Amino acid sequence: MSKVHNLGFPRIGAQRELKKALEAYWRGDSDQAALLAVGKALREKHWRQQAEAGLDLISVGDFSWYDHVLDMSCLLGVVPERFEHAGGPVSLDTYFRMARGRAPSGKDVAACELTKWFDTNYHYLVPELAPGQQFVVSSDALFDQVAECTALGLSPKPVLVGPLSFLWLSKLEGGDKLTLLDGLLSVYGEILQRLQSQGVEWVQLDEPILATDLDEAWQNAFEYAYNRLQTPGINLLLATYFGGLEGNLATAARLPVAGLHVDLVRAPEQLVRVLDQLPPYKVLSAGVIDGRNVWRTDLQACLDTLEPVASRLGERLWLAPSCSLLHCPVDLAAETGLDPELRSWLSFAAQKLNELDVLRRALDEGRASVASALAESQAAVEGRRHSARCHDPSVRARLAAVPQDAAKRGVAYNDRAVRQRSSLSLPLFPTTTIGSFPQTQAIRQARADWRQQRISDEEYQARMRAEIEIAIRRQEELGLDVLVHGEPERNDMVEYFGELLEGCVVTRNGWVQSYGSRCVKPPIIFGDVNRPQPMTVQWAEYAQSLTDKPVKGMLTGPVTILQWSFVRDDQPREETARQVALALRDEVADLERVGVKVIQIDEPAFREGLPLRESARAHYLNWAVESFRLAAAGATPDAQVHTHMCYSEFNDIVEHIAAMDADVITIETARSAMELLHAFVDFDYPNEIGPGIYDIHSPRVPSVEEMVERLQLAAERVAPERLWVNPDCGLKTRAWPEVEASLANMVEAARLMRERA
Numbered sequence: 001m002s003k004v005h006n007l008g009f010p011r012i013g014a015q016r017e018l019k020k021a022l023e024a025y026w027r028g029d030s031d032q033a034a035l036l037a038v039g040k041a042l043r044e045k046h047w048r049q050q051a052e053a054g055l056d057l058i059s060v061g062d063f064s065w066y067d068h069v070l071d072m073s074c075l076l077g078v079v080p081e082r083f084e085h086a087g088g089p090v091s092l093d094t095y096f097r098m099a100r101g102r103a104p105s106g107k108d109v110a111a112c113e114l115t116k117w118f119d120t121n122y123h124y125l126v127p128e129l130a131p132g133q134q135f136v137v138s139s140d141a142l143f144d145q146v147a148e149c150t151a152l153g154l155s156p157k158p159v160l161v162g163p164l165s166f167l168w169l170s171k172l173e174g175g176d177k178l179t180l181l182d183g184l185l186s187v188y189g190e191i192l193q194r195l196q197s198q199g200v201e202w203v204q205l206d207e208p209i210l211a212t213d214l215d216e217a218w219q220n221a222f223e224y225a226y227n228r229l230q231t232p233g234i235n236l237l238l239a240t241y242f243g244g245l246e247g248n249l250a251t252a253a254r255l256p257v258a259g260l261h262v263d264l265v266r267a268p269e270q271l272v273r274v275l276d277q278l279p280p281y282k283v284l285s286a287g288v289i290d291g292r293n294v295w296r297t298d299l300q301a302c303l304d305t306l307e308p309v310a311s312r313l314g315e316r317l318w319l320a321p322s323c324s325l326l327h328c329p330v331d332l333a334a335e336t337g338l339d340p341e342l343r344s345w346l347s348f349a350a351q352k353l354n355e356l357d358v359l360r361r362a363l364d365e366g367r368a369s370v371a372s373a374l375a376e377s378q379a380a381v382e383g384r385r386h387s388a389r390c391h392d393p394s395v396r397a398r399l400a401a402v403p404q405d406a407a408k409r410g411v412a413y414n415d416r417a418v419r420q421r422s423s424l425s426l427p428l429f430p431t432t433t434i435g436s437f438p439q440t441q442a443i444r445q446a447r448a449d450w451r452q453q454r455i456s457d458e459e460y461q462a463r464m465r466a467e468i469e470i471a472i473r474r475q476e477e478l479g480l481d482v483l484v485h486g487e488p489e490r491n492d493m494v495e496y497f498g499e500l501l502e503g504c505v506v507t508r509n510g511w512v513q514s515y516g517s518r519c520v521k522p523p524i525i526f527g528d529v530n531r532p533q534p535m536t537v538q539w540a541e542y543a544q545s546l547t548d549k550p551v552k553g554m555l556t557g558p559v560t561i562l563q564w565s566f567v568r569d570d571q572p573r574e575e576t577a578r579q580v581a582l583a584l585r586d587e588v589a590d591l592e593r594v595g596v597k598v599i600q601i602d603e604p605a606f607r608e609g610l611p612l613r614e615s616a617r618a619h620y621l622n623w624a625v626e627s628f629r630l631a632a633a634g635a636t637p638d639a640q641v642h643t644h645m646c647y648s649e650f651n652d653i654v655e656h657i658a659a660m661d662a663d664v665i666t667i668e669t670a671r672s673a674m675e676l677l678h679a680f681v682d683f684d685y686p687n688e689i690g691p692g693i694y695d696i697h698s699p700r701v702p703s704v705e706e707m708v709e710r711l712q713l714a715a716e717r718v719a720p721e722r723l724w725v726n727p728d729c730g731l732k733t734r735a736w737p738e739v740e741a742s743l744a745n746m747v748e749a750a751r752l753m754r755e756r757a
């Protein structure tokens with residue numbers, strides 16, 4: 001009998017109950033007892049749901065109030081000094097202050113840094129280590145939850161971020177993080193003992209860094225650490241995911257742990273080598289159900305792979321999703337509005353558990369025992385493979401006929417710049433914003449009313465136009481040079497396009513946690529992508545009609561659309577990216593046709609898509625740059641193409657950003673005192689650049705002086721003719737009063753710079 005288990009279940013709840021409870025608590029509309037009760041109920045529901053689906057071991061510790069890495073920091077006592085934690089268990093409000101700088105009780109304080117979890121759109125809070133950091137068990141949450149789970153009569157398998165991944169994800173000012181390993185291991189040891197005394201038999205330690213390139217010091221640290229972590233009575237399951245083990249395989253295979261989990265969805269080819277190197281005592285947890293995507297599994301193909309492994313390993317073969325189901329929507333059952341054919345191709349977290357159970361039964365009792373489930377899976381897979389809705393010959397024919405030079409602007413940047421300067425008549429240090437303006441309650445209400453058909457199309461148009469007019473007038477009054485329409489019609493920069501493109505569908509309730517209480521609803525790209533009609537043109541045209549200043553058309557780039565969607569897995573991603581690029585290319589042409597002369601193609605997820613392995617990066621960068629260019633390069637030389645990226649580590653990719661050949665790039669730099677700009681300066685970035693001088697993540701209004709200071713820092717490094725003046729990112733989460741005050745200061749800062757130039 002093989003065991004089935006799960007690496008983690010979504011914590012937000014099928015109806016985003018956790019989000020609602022958290023936000024009510026933060027607002028002061030509910031108390032801690034109410035919040036705790038919601039968390040407890042969600043855990044119980046998810047545990048029971050998994051037990052009923054036939055899982056043998058129930059993950060505990062995957063629930064989190066905000067982020068599981070932050071949970072680890074609290075468990076290990078890694079609380080930076082500014083939070084004034086006096087020792088003992090970290091309180092819930094201290095935890096929230098670490099996450100978001102603010103909680104119902106305690107002083108406001110700078111939150112911990114939020115950054116992306118590997119190549120996902122999930123964000124974790126970066127643990128801040130101090131030199132000589134002491135580690136002390138400082139939370140009972142995990143132990144309490146283990147007791148809760150046991151009390152329900154279930155078998156808990158606690159899940160922790162492993163010590164090396166924890167260290168690797170942390171930051172330490174100066175010094176080598178590995179010097180802290182010893183102290184850290186002592187506390188992990190204590191935790192394991194405590195779990196053992198609670199009757200736990202298996203503990204899952206997540207070490208996703210084993211799917212990245214590790215140098216010898218880190219590989220050796222694995223040997224050392226896992227030798228020290230031996231705890232009598234505890235079986236360790238070392239979980240790796242998001243890629244293959246490659247050069248770390250030998251290290252991972254020989255660690256003294258009872259089980260190894262490998263990702264066979266992202267890296268199916270590693271199975272043979274893993275089996276070769278797996279010591280005879282070890283359990284292999286085969287991650288065969290895709291935890292990063294929503295497609296129904298080809299169960300027959302899966303069994304073709306698993307059957308020989310099962311006969312070789314017997315009970316030592318376990319089955320699991322490839323990674324935590326955190327990255328999947330919760331339950332397809334809520335998608336009653338989806339077309340039935342499409343729906344039959346999908347599997348969300350709840351359905352993935354059932355798929356696991358079918359696989360197990362097929363292995364234990366033979367395929368015949370689950371014949372109808374297998375037939376259903378087969379029909380779905382075949383249906384998707386052959387469905388006419390996934391294959392649009394005209395899209396394919398067009399892509400095949402794209403001329404070689406389509407991804408190249410007709411005129412080189414230097415000449416374009418001269419032409420644009422005269423056609424747009426912009427001053428030195430031109431000012432602009434990144435696209436969105438505050439999404440007020442009235443705007444949200446209008447969108448919701450229209451969706452629910454409570455207001456007519458005409459009424460909706462009128463309300464959006466009124467919002468656009470307000471945005472244009474305010475920008476004119478502020479004296480900005482390049483205006484935006486403000487994006488009132490967009491719920492989300494990817495979902496908006498997902499709704500309008502053919503080959504894409506948007507779910508009703510397919511929420512996935514992005515960070516804390518923030519969830520996103522990634523579109524599903526199931527087939528060839530096509531633009532049946534213009535997507536943004538009417539809004540841009542209207543905005544431009546209101547003013548003599550140039551208004552930027554606003555598009556989301558192909559890489560970001562892919563990165564923030566669930567993408568079909570039956571063709572290479574780059575092919576889908578090129579299809580999206582062509583759709584955007586048509587939009588660019590249509591925008592120009594109605595007189596829009598500046599077009600921004602946002603690519604904030606460009607860096608996020610970078611493969612974890614060095615060896616795969618060149619290929620990615622190549623198609624990512626190419627698809628951006630395919631989208632942009634149809635623009636005439638007089639049209640100015642902007643792009644925007646935020647939250648990015650640019651160091652290793654500036655060369656490729658330059659190759660995108662946007663006329664202007666705006667980036668996020670305000671918080672880092674222009675630090676992010678260095679990469680562009682060192683590379684001699686050739687085109688125009690707008691380093692953000694206004695930190696939009698905070699409600700604080702930046703002063704003229706501090707913005708001038710930032711601009712001066714920038715002007716020392718970049719020729720003034722190539723500098724733009726703008727905020728870090730869009731302003732949709734802010735309120736108008738602070739936005740107007742901040743932008744007034746920003747425009748004044750630009751004016752002072754011009755005076756001094």
Ligand code: GLN
Pocket residue numbers: 434435436487493554602604644645646729730731732
């Ligand atoms: N144009 C988008 C906005 O302003 C860009 C958002 C982003 O970079 N994430 O909202």
Ligand code: ZN
Pocket residue numbers: 434604644645646647728729730
């Ligand atoms: Zn941004």
